[in-house]
Amino acid sequence: MAPMRKSLVEAKCPIRPGEKCSLCQMGVSGPHDCGLVYLVMHDDELRELYAEQRRAAQPSRTD
Numbered sequence: 883m884a885p886m887r888k889s890l891v892e893a894k895c896p897i898r899p900g901e902k903c904s905l906c907q908m909g910v911s912g913p914h915d916c917g918l919v920y921l922v923m924h925d926d927e928l929r930e931l932y933a934e935q936r937r938a939a940q941p942s943r944t945d
């Protein structure tokens with residue numbers, strides 16, 4: 883029987899697009915319980931700023 887391979891899923895940081903979660907906030911285990919992610923996503927202004935930055939960071943589409 884082949885040994886089981888352990889697959890790890892690296893959570894991406896929603897605040898830093900393209901980067902994996904580095905657990906930079908104290909006491910978190912990932913984006914799902916990150917207070918910074920919670921604050922940004924639950925504040926209308928911050929969420930809109932975040933969405934604008936994500937749109938600006940995406941490659942332009944020419945279709």
Ligand code: SF4
Binds near residue numbers: 895896897903912913
């Ligand atoms: S702890 Fe929060 S802010 Fe820090 S990298 Fe992870 S998701 Fe992003």
